Amino acid sequence: MTINPHYARIWQTVQLIPPGKVACYGQIADLAGLPGRARLVGKALGKVPEEGWKNQPVPWFRVINAAGKISFSEASEHFIQQKQLLQDEQVVVLGGRIKLKEFQWQPDLAELLFQLEF
DNA sequence: TAGCTGACTCCAT
């Protein structure tokens, strides 16, 4: 199966989210140059290679929805895992919710563009 | 090719 070039672009963008911060699907889509494709980001994260991408891990767990919540149902294993990984890096998760005002990644655009060139 | 589906968003209530 061929890798959708959009997926690679999305993974690469997600790798720029610093530890302790989160971004939402739509935000990643925008930064990756794919405005309006938040759902594609979800698809791409579901296909992150086990071994990471370009020898770097893809921190899929730092991506949540625009409501500031984890997008899995609270009962699921995925939810438990994502919550745990976030809390491991000091992100406060209460009832699946994260305070975007406090934890949302706000990248410097110039720096971001520079990094994505490579 | 046509539908279906969803790790989404926005807006009204």
Add this chain to the structure above:
DNA sequence: AATGGAGCCAGCT
């Protein structure tokens, strides 16, 4: 804050 509905778009069958 929670819920429901419409809009959205591309991957997948």
